[in-house]
Amino acid sequence: MTSTGEVEGRAGPPMGWTRRRDAVMDVTLAGVSAVECAWEGVSFAGEAGMPAAVGMVFGLVAGATLVVRRRWPIAVVLVGIAVAPAAMGFLLGVVGLYTLASSEVPRRITATLFSMSLAATFVVMYLRTRGDVEADHTLVISLSGFVAVALTVPPVLFGLYMGAWRRLMESLRERADSLERELSLLADRAEERAEWARTEERTRIAREMHDVVAHRVSLMVVHAAALEAVALKDPPRAAKNAALVGDMGRQALTELREMLGVLRAVPKPVPAAAAAAVAATAAAAAPAPASFVAVASVVGPDEGPSLGELEALVGQSRAAGMVVEMVVQGEGAAYAAEVEQTAYRVVQEALTNCHKHAPGARVVVRLAHREGEVAMQVENGPCEGQEDGVGLPSGGNGLVGMRERVLGLGGVFVSGPTEVGGFRVSAVLPVG
Incomplete structure (x- = not known):
């Protein structure tokens, strides 16, 4: 087991060296330990009656094992315990215990080897001081115990501290990497949301342009066709139709200028607290209300038509020659601007479709104020004129736009032909 946290037996760098300075430090320690053990080996050989060369070689080999302390700390400690009776390996024992305690070796193994090293050091010190100290037996035991504790406990405690510190640093690095990955994912998600918002905004602008241009221009085409038909036969009526065409054109230009003015306006800075609240609300909201937040980002809630202008809208269709009946049920109230x-846009687009596809048909506009909702319905009877009307083009986006508007507010939208050959558009919007 290594002091860098590698599990023994697991593939890793040779000798557990992850940096160049680790290799330099271990080789240096092993060299110093080998010299120390060789010097002490000569003394041990003299006491044991062996040649000095044998003791020197034995000390060199034993001390040099410190070079593998990161890879096999258990083996280094066992060698230190084995050479303890020969009174050699001071540096080997201290560094070996430190390395063992700072590694990821199971604590029960560390405790066992520490106990063995403490006992071996105590026994060697007791045997060597028993005949040298002229004192009682208690003093010898106390001195031996003190030396044994001084040589084994500090390196173990320091090793445990360094091991815990390394594990903490590794945990902090992993946490930092995890946070970096999360931030990257959040950035990607924010970019996706921004792209989605841009798409929603383009769709909304296209829908607004369609509603404004299609309705006004459709009425202008109807009046222009009527003007062409009566220009020579009925000059007063032709003049009236010409004036209506001019009014319609001016109204269309006014609405387009208002919309372009909003698009070109410099956005006001939003306070940080308000921005955070809006972001939290949008993140927690359902998809339908969240889409309306994107829709309302360009045109403010106080800009645009309201239900109070439906009478004028129906009046414009009547002026164009359409037979329109408007029925209102219930007491009106102040609803949200959206x-x-x-x-308003649903009724407007439905009337535009009647001009395009059902010229001469009788149209009924119904508006019902109910508890918690408002309902609208535009129904035309069978077409009494030409099927193509006055040649008004149709892009096929009217019903799609109405459905998107209604569903964006959590409402219900239904459209389809009637049994008598007409067409009906119905929508219900919640107002809570």
Whole structure:
């Protein structure tokens, strides 16, 4: 087991060296330990009656084992315990115990080897001081115990501290990497949301342009066709139709200028607290309300038509020659701006479709104020004129736009032909 936290037996750097300075330090310690053990080996050989060369070689080999302390700390400690009776390996024992305690070796093995090293050091010190100290037996035991504790406990405690510190640093690095990955994912998600918001905004702008241009221009085409038909036969009526065409054109230009003005306006800075609240609300909201937040980002809630302008809208269709009946049920109330705008646009687009596809048909516009909701319905009877009307083009986006508006507010939208050959558009919007 290594002091760098590698598990023994697991593949890793040779000798557990992850940096060049680790190799330099271990080789240096092993060299110093080998010299120390060789010097002490000569003394041991003299006491044991062996040649000095044998003791020197034995000391060199034993001390040099310190070079593998990161890879096999258990083996280094065992060698230190084995040479303890020969009174050699001071540096080997201290560094070996430190390395063992700072590694990821199971604590029960560390405790066992520490106990063995403590006992071996105590026994060697007791045997060597028993005949040298002229004192009682208690003093010898106390001195031996003190030396044994001084040589084994500090390196173990320091090793445990360094091991815990390394594990803490590794945990902090892993946490930092995890946070970096999370931030990267959040950035990617924010970019996806921004792209989604841009797409929603483009769709909304296209829908607004379609509603404004299609309705006004459709009425202008209807009046222009009527003007062409009566220009020579009925000059007063032709003049009236010409004036209506001019009014419609001016209204269309006014609405387009208002929309372009909003698009070109410099956005006001939003306070940080308000921005955080809006972000939290949008993140927690359902997809439908969240889409409306994107829709309302360009055109403010107080800009645009309302239900109070439906009478004028129906009046414009009547002026164009359409037979329109408007029926209102229930007491009106002040609804949210987005609800009134959506209701107005649904009726407007439905009337535009009647001009395009059902010229001469009788149209009924129904508006019902109910508890918690407002409902609108535009129904035309069978077409009494030409099927193509006055040649008004159709892009096929009218019903799609109405459905998107209504569903964006959590409402219900239904459209389809009637049994008598007409067409019906119905929508219900919640107002809570």
